[in-house]
Amino acid sequence: MRYIEHNPLKAGLVTHPEAYPYSSFHALLDPDRRPSCLRYSKILQDYGNAFQAIKAILLEPVDHDQLKELKKASAMVEAPEEKKLDEASLKRLFDNVDEIKERNRRILQAYEQGYSQHRIAKALGLSQPTVHGIVKRMRGKGAIPIT
Template identity: 50%
Template structure:
């Protein structure tokens, strides 16, 4: 059975790739650093924007944005160049990667924000660090440590959105990940035949929706409703001038509270 062609539409993508048979593909700091160097170089050559990344010993996660229909070309070049380097360095031959890389087209902000947290918190989940900023082979390391700088992250969503406000970035990156939502969104995105590029959350519509709240209880109900309609926690927090962790807490409590109904 022929394999399905990839969606090459310009936009945001979540990329995952693993070592063949789940073997280690990054053995030394030099390996991680070389992959990041290759990633940045090829991103520049293929007009790809790097938003987030995390390299683990046997796999990696990328959140990238393509501006041309060249996702496969970019990834092929990156994976091939690194495989040549790795095989030569460690005197091995054969495939380094476990088949084709996996990719998901990101269709809305809810997926985007959940995905950023999921990627950056990978080392925390693996219990190899105590703080996301402590892991040197992820984008969070550069976002949260002012003395660090990575040229290929200068136009990332986090960089442009927070403009160097490390406290706000930290509050965002430490938000709770809704893993159920992540899996649902990932599954849904693989079924799309074409992206809804023009379907973007309307901040003015959200502001009008939330403005009818007469008290805190009503506001919290509307926050949950807005979130379930696809508005991101970030946008809700911005419209209401609340901290994002506060909005996250309201949503979590709302989901558990059976007395809050969605109209």
């Protein structure tokens, strides 16, 4: 939560988390402004109406060493619904592909075979948002994956 609430600071939009009007900062501290999607958030489950404690947590600087550990740990966790598919087969799917159009068709094919966007991105050295965009565009074009 702290990392997310501090993104506007990192982007130089504001100098204090409370100054950014489009975050959940104020909604977490004011039940009258809280949308239903935040009612069961982890921070409210843990701290309830202890608004000063929540505010202190959100205002505390981001610990970059802790953030690195969290990123490392999350990279080791696999999505439970993801099929356990052979990594070598995934990489072979992209062998000898030089054109972007063909690569994108094969990305869609891999995704439809059950590979996660994260695994496809990792195999190709792309970001997951890039793979997501490709899948979305290819599906929008009615592209038919190769067989």
